[in-house]
Amino acid sequence: MRISDMPKLLRCLLPILALGAASAAHSGTLVIESWRVDDKALWEKVLIPAFERNHPGIEVRFAPTEPTSYDASLAARLAAGNAGDLIACRPFDASLSLYRKGYLDKLNGKAGMQNFAPSALLAWQTDDGKETFCMPVASVIHGFLYNKKIFKKLDLQPPRTVEDFFSVLEVLKKSGITPLALGTAELWEASQIVYTNIGPNFWRGEEGRQALIAGKAKLTDAPFVEALQFESRMGGYLGKGAATQSYADSRAQFAAGRAAIYPAGSWDVAYFSQAAGLELGAFAPPVRKHGDACFISDHMDLGIGVSRKSKNKEDAYKFLAWVGSQEFADIYTDRLTGFFTLSNHLIAVRDPVAKQMAEWRNSCASTIRLSAQVLDRGQPSMESELWNINAQVLNGSLAPNEAAARLQNGFAKWYKPQQK
DSSP, rough: OOGSSHHHHHHHHHHHHHHHHEEEEEHEEEEEEESSSGGGGIIIIHHHHHHHSSSSTOOEEEEEHHHHHHHHHHHHHHHHHHOOSSEOOOSSSHHHHHHEEEEETTOTTTTTTTGGHHHHGGGGGGSOOOOOOEEEEEEEEEEEEEEEHHHTTOOOOOOOBBHHHHHHHHHHHHOOOEEEEEOOSSSSSIIIIHHHHTTTHHTTTTTHHHHHHHOOOTSSSHHHHHHHHHHHHHGGBTTTTTTGOOOHHHHHHHHHHHHEEEEEEETTHHTTTSSSTTTTEEEOOOOTTTTTTOOOOOOEEEEEEBBTSOOOHEEEEEHHHHHHHHHHHHHHHHTTTTTTTTSSOOOOOOHHHHHHHHGGGSSSEEOTTSHHHHHHHSSSSSHHHHHHHHHHHHSSSOHHHHHHHHEEEEHHHHOOGGGG
């Protein structure tokens, strides 16, 4: 039927129907995928309302998935084409895999990306650095938290060297106080909160990690073995039943004052700042001896990307530009204590303990978790190996030299530069 043959009323309605169809193409709620279940209230009550105030007509919903199932369930939704519009990105290889499969947009030149230094983009770029697929959001820093009341009572000072550290642990143990709030039941803590926390001071951060990638160092070399030896010594200062102690158990133990020191990620600061009666302090991972250069695990933890199959691209990019803004950086860093913005915006970290941890960047060189980039791309998975092996070292069921040999043998099975 020609338009001229249509009834007059229908011809009059055509422009209105066309406008409605165009609006529908750009309408709909933006959905954010994330593993950060703990942040739901912050997104719903603070961040999303802040965005919507200046972007009327765009609705946003935060839809997190439990961390342990996030990667698999997100990959399934992306493959089926029904994932959210905005994707919380793990750092390095996990998100690189999604990009290579065509699930994420390339973000080069997009609004907001200009607010990040090249070093902040590394966790969400292709190996050649030419394509960026997630906007950086925040990093976390590793170190140790301690109970100031217990330290003051026993006249202890935060340790700076390896021997200082174990002297403090010995005093605590002899005083009848559990030195370390740490368990190995969940495995990941042994690797991500212990080994890659204390290890960089032995393998000199990026120098050692890059040497492994280049095939110029092995996990059986002295610096990597020494980190395991340090960890093995730590195992003598865990509480009873550490092998069955969960992450939640360790948090509760330290918050209640039943242990003096807590190997930590900066995200834990928010939790302990709410513990009644706990006077919280922090110290950086100990160096071998006084005067040595220090290194911290300053791990790029979270980015945000845009699903290639999003039906709300225009709105998604408006939201992404806001994530790169001063307003977002201010709110996120202030309200999510222990997560530090990766943007160039000048931000005041208000929590004193989180501020102290952030200031370690001024005196220590930063590195990332050992297996986060390149080193976990084969089988056996280095990340899984690190979880299991470090837990056994802490529990005293595996000697440091044997642990190093197992790690190296697994690595060399699939990584060609290690097969020379």
